[in-house]
Amino acid sequence: MKLTQLESTDKITNLLLSGSLDVAGIKDVEMDFARLASGNRTVVVDFSGVIFIASLGMRMLLSAAKKLDSEGGRLILHSVPPLVETALETAGLTKVLPVAKDAPDAISLSQLQR
Amino acid sequence: MGNCYTFTIKNNFPELEILCAEINEIAKENNFSEQLLFSLNVCIEEMLTNIIKYGYDDKDPHDIEVQLEVDNEVMILTIVDDGHAFNPLDADAPDMESDLQHRQLGGIGIFLTCKMADKLSYERKDNKNFLKILLAPHVAAL
Numbered sequence: 001m002k003l004t005q006l007e008s009t010d011k012i013t014n015l016l017l018s019g020s021l022d023v024a025g026i027k028d029v030e031m032d033f034a035r036l037a038s039g040n041r042t043v044v045v046d047f048s049g050v051i052f053i054a055s056l057g058m059r060m061l062l063s064a065a066k067k068l069d070s071e072g073g074r075l076i077l078h079s080v081p082p083l084v085e086t087a088l089e090t091a092g093l094t095k096v097l098p099v100a101k102d103a104p105d106a107i108s109l110s111q112l113q114r
Numbered sequence: 115m116g117n118c119y120t121f122t123i124k125n126n127f128p129e130l131e132i133l134c135a136e137i138n139e140i141a142k143e144n145n146f147s148e149q150l151l152f153s154l155n156v157c158i159e160e161m162l163t164n165i166i167k168y169g170y171d172d173k174d175p176h177d178i179e180v181q182l183e184v185d186n187e188v189m190i191l192t193i194v195d196d197g198h199a200f201n202p203l204d205a206d207a208p209d210m211e212s213d214l215q216h217r218q219l220g221g222i223g224i225f226l227t228c229k230m231a232d233k234l235s236y237e238r239k240d241n242k243n244f245l246k247i248l249l250a251p252h253v254a255a256l
Contacts, residue, residue: 066214
């Protein structure tokens with residue numbers, strides 16, 4: 001599992017996650033993810049390379065989203081592969097975690113009023 | 115004839131990680147579809163995480179047996195543990211409606227497993243939990 005910080009601005013942090021968000025994968029990224037996904041900023045995560053997620057990975061996303069929300073920021077995922085998106089939907093997470101089609105769509109979502 | 119794989123792991127996460135890696139090797143050998151592998155990984159991660167985290171009333175090491183029978187993309191996963199009696203089919207429904215700050219993920223793992231599996235059955239015998247999960251993504255009706 002790999003977490004990469006992409007070109008970012010004052011207001012938007014762009015991250016790229018890739019690999020399997022399973023028991024082993026989460027360990028590789030959870031500390032860095034929690035550190036980068038915080039503050040009064042929009043954190044946009046490119047999920048195109050994520051091949052697996054279950055409740056442990058969802059817990060990591062939800063806790064980052066809650067923290068960002070309480071600090072005036074937000075978490076937006078984009079380019080989520082179909083199997084991963086189905087799992088997020090099944091768990092009811094897409095109701096509280098915005099999922100955008102692609103990077104430009106994520107940026108337009110981030111500009112919407114909350 | 116299909117293949118049958120049997121594993122015994124201890125109730126800790128490093129052993130679960132090794133099991134997951136072995137399962138992924140088996141998936142390659144047997145050419146599982148991406149969807150089948152995804153569902154199988156969800157079932158294994160969720161059910162074993164539950165057992166490891168909540169299954170025991172003591173802090174001792176315990177054996178968990180995991181058996182995988184594979185036949186033409188129909189798969190039966192059997193998990194046997196000697197923790198306290200727990201039937202995942204009796205678990206409370208998860209919270210799917212609360213807003214972000216109030217959302218909890220308790221019960222989501224079991225819910226996901228039930229959605230991914232084609233059939234789940236539970237039995238308590240000899241002071242052990244027997245959980246059988248059928249995954250048959252290409253079989254219309256069973």
